[in-house]
Amino acid sequence: MSDLGVAVLSGGLSHEREVSLRSGRRLSAALRAAGVSVDEWDVDATLFDRLSEHRPDAVVVALHGVEGEGGAIQTVLEMLGVPYVGSDSHACRRAWDKPTAKTELAHAGIATPDWVVLPHSTFRELGARPVLDAMVDRLGLPMMLKPEQGGSALGAQVVRDATDLPAAMVGCLAYGETVLAEQFVDGVEVAVAVVEGASGPEALPAVEIDPASGVYDYTARYTAGLTNFHTPARLDSVSAAAVADLAVAAHRLLGLRDVSRTDAIIASDGTVYFLEVNSSPGLTETSLLPMAAEVAGRSLGDIYAGLIERAVTRATVHLR
Amino acid sequence: MTLASQPPDSSGGRSLDPHLHRYAARAAGMTASEVRALFAVASRPEVVSLAGGMPNLAALPLDSLSTEVASLISKDGLVALQYGSAHGLPELRDQICEVMALEGISGHPDDVVVTVGSQMGLDMVTRIFCDPGDVVIAEGPSYVGALGTFAAYQADVVHVAMDEDGLVPDALREALAAAEAANRPVKFLYTIPNFHNPAGVTLAVDRRAEILEICAAHRLLVVEDNPYGLLGFDGQTYPALRSMDPDNVVYLGSFSKTFAAGLRVGWVLAPHAVREKLMLAAEAATLCPPTLNQMIVSRYLATHDWKGQIKSFQSAYRERRDAMISALEQHLPAGCSWTVPAGGFFVWMTVPEGVDTKAMLPRAVTARVAYVSGTGFYADGFGSRQMRLSFCYPTPERIQEGVRRLAAVLADELELSRTFGPINQRAAGTGPQVPGPDIA
Numbered sequence: 001m002s003d004l005g006v007a008v009l010s011g012g013l014s015h016e017r018e019v020s021l022r023s024g025r026r027l028s029a030a031l032r033a034a035g036v037s038v039d040e041w042d043v044d045a046t047l048f049d050r051l052s053e054h055r056p057d058a059v060v061v062a063l064h065g066v067e068g069e070g071g072a073i074q075t076v077l078e079m080l081g082v083p084y085v086g087s088d089s090h091a092c093r094r095a096w097d098k099p100t101a102k103t104e105l106a107h108a109g110i111a112t113p114d115w116v117v118l119p120h121s122t123f124r125e126l127g128a129r130p131v132l133d134a135m136v137d138r139l140g141l142p143m144m145l146k147p148e149q150g151g152s153a154l155g156a157q158v159v160r161d162a163t164d165l166p167a168a169m170v171g172c173l174a175y176g177e178t179v180l181a182e183q184f185v186d187g188v189e190v191a192v193a194v195v196e197g198a199s200g201p202e203a204l205p206a207v208e209i210d211p212a213s214g215v216y217d218y219t220a221r222y223t224a225g226l227t228n229f230h231t232p233a234r235l236d237s238v239s240a241a242a243v244a245d246l247a248v249a250a251h252r253l254l255g256l257r258d259v260s261r262t263d264a265i266i267a268s269d270g271t272v273y274f275l276e277v278n279s280s281p282g283l284t285e286t287s288l289l290p291m292a293a294e295v296a297g298r299s300l301g302d303i304y305a306g307l308i309e310r311a312v313t314r315a316t317v318h319l320r
Numbered sequence: 321m322t323l324a325s326q327p328p329d330s331s332g333g334r335s336l337d338p339h340l341h342r343y344a345a346r347a348a349g350m351t352a353s354e355v356r357a358l359f360a361v362a363s364r365p366e367v368v369s370l371a372g373g374m375p376n377l378a379a380l381p382l383d384s385l386s387t388e389v390a391s392l393i394s395k396d397g398l399v400a401l402q403y404g405s406a407h408g409l410p411e412l413r414d415q416i417c418e419v420m421a422l423e424g425i426s427g428h429p430d431d432v433v434v435t436v437g438s439q440m441g442l443d444m445v446t447r448i449f450c451d452p453g454d455v456v457i458a459e460g461p462s463y464v465g466a467l468g469t470f471a472a473y474q475a476d477v478v479h480v481a482m483d484e485d486g487l488v489p490d491a492l493r494e495a496l497a498a499a500e501a502a503n504r505p506v507k508f509l510y511t512i513p514n515f516h517n518p519a520g521v522t523l524a525v526d527r528r529a530e531i532l533e534i535c536a537a538h539r540l541l542v543v544e545d546n547p548y549g550l551l552g553f554d555g556q557t558y559p560a561l562r563s564m565d566p567d568n569v570v571y572l573g574s575f576s577k578t579f580a581a582g583l584r585v586g587w588v589l590a591p592h593a594v595r596e597k598l599m600l601a602a603e604a605a606t607l608c609p610p611t612l613n614q615m616i617v618s619r620y621l622a623t624h625d626w627k628g629q630i631k632s633f634q635s636a637y638r639e640r641r642d643a644m645i646s647a648l649e650q651h652l653p654a655g656c657s658w659t660v661p662a663g664g665f666f667v668w669m670t671v672p673e674g675v676d677t678k679a680m681l682p683r684a685v686t687a688r689v690a691y692v693s694g695t696g697f698y699a700d701g702f703g704s705r706q707m708r709l710s711f712c713y714p715t716p717e718r719i720q721e722g723v724r725r726l727a728a729v730l731a732d733e734l735e736l737s738r739t740f741g742p743i744n745q746r747a748a749g750t751g752p753q754v755p756g757p758d759i760a
Contacts, residue, residue: 013367015682018360044364124739154354155682167679167743170736174682210333219751222352225337286336 004036006308007056009073011042014065015175016152019222023283024062026290027304030283031060034301036308043067051080058311059084060304061280064151068280070096083315085307087279091255095279098148098180101254105274108253110246112274113183113265114139117148120173132165135181142184147175151278153217158184182275187267189216190233191288192247193281194260195303196310201251203244204292208233224286231295235266242272250277258307261289346472353751355693358681362690362755368722370709371690372755373517373665375581376640379632381624388619396615404611406603408434408587412618416587419621420573423549424563427571427589433598434609438547438574438586443469444601445508445543445570445588450475455499455506459487461668461697461706463517463545464754466510470699475507477699484659486523487511489530496538508541508570514558515548515664518697518708522662525558532565547574550630552663553638567591575617577665578630581757583613637665643716644709647723653730658709665712668694670705671730674737677707678753683732689725696753 008031010024011017028038041050043063051059059082061068071089078089087095095101099117106112116135123131135143145168146156155175157168172179190206208230211220220226235243247262254260254277261281265273281289283300290300362369392400407413413429420427435441442465450456452474458466460479470477478499481491492509499506511531513523523531535542544561552558562571574586588598602609620626641660644667648658655672671677678693694706709726711719737743 013361013364013688015358015361015685017364018357021360044366120736120739124735128740152357154357166740167676170676170740170743171679173736174679174733175686208333218354218357219351222357223751225335225340226351228333228335230333291334 004057004308004312005039005054006031006036006058006060007039007041007051007054008060008062009041009043009047009068010062011044012063012065012067013043014063014067015150015154016064019152019282019284020062020064020068022285023064023287026285027060027062027283027300030299030301031304031308032301034299034305036301036305043073048076051077051082056082058082058308058315060308061086062283064280064282066096066149069151069278070149081315083311085304085311086258087256087260091257092279094254095256095260095277096149098146098276101250101277102274104253105250108249110249110253110274111271113144113185115180115182117178117180119178121177123169128166128169132162132169136162136165139181139183144182144184145169145172146180146182147172148178148180150175152282153221156217158215185265185267185273187265187273188233188235189263189265190235190243191292192243192262192264193289193292194247194251194256194262195307196258197306201248203247204289204296204298205232206235206240206243207231207288207291207295208235209288222284222286227286229288229291231291239266239270239272242266246272246274250274258310259289259303346474349471349751351751353753355678355681355696356752356755358685359690359755361685363758367685367688367690368714368718368725369690370711370714370719370722370726371692372713372757373710374713374757375577375665376633376636376713377580379629379636380580381629384624385616385620388623389616392612392615392619400612400615402611404608404614406433406599406606406608408432408609409611409614409618412585412614412621413587415618415621416573416589419550419578420560420562420571420589423546423557423560425560425571425589426563426566431589431592431595433588433590433595433602434614435586435588435602436606436609437576437581437584438545438572438588439465439469440602440605441572441586441588441598442466442510442543442545443472444598444605445572445590446470446473446475447601448594448597449507449541453505455504456508456510457492457495457499457506457540458510458699459512459516459519461518461694461703462510462699463512464696466545467697467699470510476504478506479698479700479702482516482519482521484521485527486513486516486521487527487531489527489534492531492534496534496540500538506538506540508543509535510543510545511561512545512548513561514546515551515661516666517548517664518666518692518694519668520659520661520664520666521668522558528559528561528564532561532568536565536568542569543572544569545572547572547577548664550578551634551637551665553634553641554662555631555634556662562589570594578633579617579620579626583610583616585609585613585617634663637663637712640711640714640716640719641667643719644711644723647720651724651727653727653734656730665710667709667711669707669709671707672734672737673705674742675730675733676704676743678704680729680733684726684729687725687729689722689729690755691726692754
């Protein structure tokens with residue numbers, strides 16, 4: 001590995017810039033500890049020239065938000081023929097758009113909370129009140145509101161009272177023009193990372209998320225101590241297998257590659273609900289994939305060093 | 321720290337913070353903040369940041385300063401790199417008195433305590449006066465760094481209204497009467513009389529004596545924070561409250577806006593008894609202010625035309641203020657209003673009813689413009705219809721572009737407001753609501 005030159009991309013201009021910078025720093029340190037030569041690059045107007053001139057052996061995308069997870073940077077890397085770790089641009093787009101991912105998994109028979117997707121224009125043109133009422137009739141309360149695209153729970157809110165719905169809509173629509181409203185499922189929240197190896201996609205142990213406030217929002221995600229994690233999750237063997245199968249299924253069905261993280265909820269009746277999948281999982285000090293790796297006895301650096309080798313090999317095979 | 325080395329909680333989980341149960345109650349609000357995360361984007365050049373309060377240092381004479389600093393190290397390095405006293409360098413305290421004289425203050429160098437920025441002075445003052453639950457009266461809105469300090473000492477802030485002439489005397493009387501009726505101990509009035517941060521207004525001269533009389537009648541100490549007083553755009557200065565009532569005013573001064581914020585050199589001018597306690601508190605906090613930085617400031621004041629430099633700062637900031645006011649008049653939708661500062665760094669804007677400036681911030685960041693929601697400047701959750709716009713750092717052209725972008729964002733938010741009607745104010749998020757000091 002030591003003779004490979006790797007660029008870790010982080011930062012960018014998305015709302016998740018700070019989280020991405022943290023992910024990039026942690027990943028870079030882990031890779032260096034694993035013997036990989038790493039440059040850390042922000043994504044700005046110099047990136048295209050840097051990629052063209054320096055031609056890294058591989059790129060690791062530690063970007064979050066639309067640049068890193070929506071397929072844009074992957075498209076650029078594909079055009080330049082630069083090998084990179086992670087899903088291709090098409091799969092990224094499928095995973096990034098939450099309704100698209102839910103639809104594909106629902107078609108495959110995977111449970112996901114009932115949902116509706118509505119742009120601001122619908123409320124404007126039809127009038128907010130009847131549409132909001134219809135949402136409550138359809139999904140009930142509490143209800144989960146999320147931007148249809150986005151991460152780190154930015155703009156996401158649990159709405160428990162219908163009178164709070166207009167304000168929650170305004171808050172959510174500040175992050176994008178379209179809202180994904182979901183039925184709220186009460187249960188055990190877990191995250192399952194999937195890492196590909198020689199034998200294909202493999203689920204790491206599930207991490208159970210237990211936020212002190214009851215809501216795993218931005219503050220609960222990135223303030224150490226505000227969320228309790230159980231690694232591995234306190235699940236019986238049947239549920240543990242079910243969430244692992246779900247994560248691998250989501251990874252395969254959406255055509256994801258190398259690494260992903262699926263968020264799910266196990267309801268009190270044992271049903272496992274798919275919530276969303278991340279093609280560029282967070283790698284910060286409080287992120288879930290590094291916790292899962294540690295409990296599995298694997299280091300973050302070794303995991304990503306292996307994925308870098310896969311990316312380089314993929315490119316070599318492709319060139320033949 | 322690995323997971324394995326962290327103690328489990330009662331449910332067997334891991335919190336990622338093994339010290340969680342040890343924190344003081346005052347650390348409760350020290351959390352990650354969705355709003356603060358958004359400001360990370362504001363540091364990128366693509367974003368026009370009207371959010372931060374970084375002084376514009378472009379006009380500083382860096383070449384001659386570097387020569388002075390090199391000479392200082394080579395000739396006086398063994399002093400410059402050594403501990404000093406908590407009181408501060410005597411020569412610098414003499415010079416500080418000359419600076420304060422520009423605003424009518426007749427202070428004695430012995431009553432000056434040099435601090436690590438005036439922020440430390442504020443911290444020391446709060447430390448020696450406030451117990452948890454004590455009341456501090458402050459303008460509404462007020463400087464966010466002060467609110468943070470008061471919160472750290474678990475003091476309760478009671479805001480007093482301002483108008484275009486600054487703090488309203490009758491509002492102060494009412495607040496004091498209410499506190500006394502409730503038997504709540506009020507420790508001091510914290511005020512920024514000149515070119516207020518964030519409100520941009522200045523306390524009218526004819527109100528100054530009245531404010532001091534009210535405070536004296538209620539035996540209330542005044543803490544006067546005056547970082548912008550020499551930055552009047554027409555060179556005008558106002559009589560410091562300290563100059564009018566030396567015995568009852570603790571004065572906070574700073575070189576951050578008139579010279580170099582990064583040196584972190586400020587001061588407190590306090591009555592003798594207070595000064596003695598401040599020095600002991602300062603010694604406990606930092607032992608002494610940085611000797612090298614004090615010597616740099618002292619050398620600068622001794623060898624450079626610092627008054628001329630302040631004039632050039634005034635000119636630069638006036639040009640930026642004009643650019644912002646012109647752009648606001650040109651682009652902002654009906655229903656917006658703003659203050660027109662005669663000095664300092666900030667415009668305070670009120671947006672039409674129905675718009676929540678905190679909820680709107682992600683939309684603004686997407687549009688590559690940043691501001692600070694008014695909620696960050698109140699301790700009581702008020703300010704959702706206000707925002708602070710900084711004009712100190714960007715060029716006039718960037719300011720105009722930023723305001724143009726902001727106008728488009730406001731138009732979209734108004735449309736959202738029309739769609740969903742008047743909304744209940746969103747629950748205030750936790751953590752800092754304003755950018756860090758390194759954001760332009």
